[in-house]
Amino acid sequence: MSQIKTGDVVRIHYTGTLTDGSQFDSSAGREPLEFQVGSGQIIPGLDRQVQGMAVGVSATLTVPAAEAYGPRDETRVQVVPRSAMPPELQLTRGTSLQATTQDGGQIALTVIDLTDQDVTVDANHPLAGQDLIFQVEVVEIVNG
Known part of the structure; x- marks a missing residue:
């Protein structure tokens, strides 16, 4: 079973919540999110943490604020x-x-x-200063 690595184009379903449990985004009811790993298309912490996952794997990933939208300024x-x-x-x-x-x-x-x-x-991003929790399911490695 191949694992996600830098350069792969992947498709994931996700639900993003804050540490208080409130949801800020989800791919539910939509197409999976497609991005190229390591290209900077998504927040750095999530990009890094999906590496090594395989198709069909689900995980809860916590992304600290510094690897998401940074600290509030x-x-x-x-x-x-x-x-x-x-x-x-x-x-x-x-x-x-x-x-x-x-x-x-x-x-x-x-x-x-x-x-x-x-x-x-x-002018801060609304999620700046927040640790983010993602429930992620890898749907496909498009070119893995």
Whole structure:
């Protein structure tokens, strides 16, 4: 039985939960996730931990925050004057926004607080600082 190794294209079913048991993502009801191992297409910790698994094998894999979306960085939380936002924007806590950086790149922001004068936005990934638990089943090694 062949085992997953770097360079293989694999297909997995997965359910991702936080340490409190709340689910943040799942492939249930969808096609399995397909990716090339070692290519950086998925978070590093999961990519590393599927190596050595075989088709039909299921496992619970814990990925520490440092190997997932990294630690939370409080310098990525900014307070912006509400007047700097387009007036037609309907803002509430949890609203996702896109901002353009000075070099023309795009950055995802989440509104975490707002007042009549200010909007507090967070550029951290929503799962930053979280250890992630994946229930994984290897469906196929496409070119293994």
